[in-house]
Amino acid sequence: VYNSYLKTIKDSIKNDNNIQVFSYLTRLRQICLHPALVFDDYIGNSGKTKAAIKLIEGQLKKGGKVLVFSQFTSYFDIFTTELANRNIKYYTLTGATSSKDRIKLVNDFNNNNDVKVFLISLKAGGTGLNLTSANLVIHFDPWWNPAVESQASDRAHRIGQKKEVEVVKLI
Numbered sequence: 001v002y003n004s005y006l007k008t009i010k011d012s013i014k015n016d017n018n019i020q021v022f023s024y025l026t027r028l029r030q031i032c033l034h035p036a037l038v039f040d041d042y043i044g045n046s047g048k049t050k051a052a053i054k055l056i057e058g059q060l061k062k063g064g065k066v067l068v069f070s071q072f073t074s075y076f077d078i079f080t081t082e083l084a085n086r087n088i089k090y091y092t093l094t095g096a097t098s099s100k101d102r103i104k105l106v107n108d109f110n111n112n113n114d115v116k117v118f119l120i121s122l123k124a125g126g127t128g129l130n131l132t133s134a135n136l137v138i139h140f141d142p143w144w145n146p147a148v149e150s151q152a153s154d155r156a157h158r159i160g161q162k163k164e165v166e167v168v169k170l171i
Helices: 002-013 018-033 047-061 073-085 099-111 146-153
Strands: 066-070 090-093 117-121 136-139 166-169
Touching: 002 018, 047 066, 047 073, 047 136, 066 073, 066 146, 073 090, 073 117, 090 099, 136 146
Parallel strands: 066 117, 066 136, 090 117, 136 166
Antiparallel strands: none
């Protein structure tokens, strides 16, 4: 799917402006995450989704908790279906989450053993959160600036963390 779309845009990129090129790059990144983000008629799964589910299920079997970061919050709609199909409870934090709800979600995640997966938009949850109950961090998609990803990973690497934290970047 990626190579097919890449071939299509290579032909049209010669005549487009720089803004259009960034749009193409964003869509290519979305295809890498899950083709359904770009193609409404796509039926199937994605390698990143399968890999993340496998990592999460392994972590849950060990009694751990997981933070999942993505810049594409629309992907969470797809991913939450996968979690629900496996009866995995989760919280979601995006830019649309109010500051009051944000604090409640963080406290509930840290203090509640019932919900072990936290889906977080990279920009909304990359700073200011203390999520030391998690010991696996998954990054679905790379950010343009790697320091933003490091900030997000640091939500689990805080004072008070007593567990070893593993950070996985799905490329």
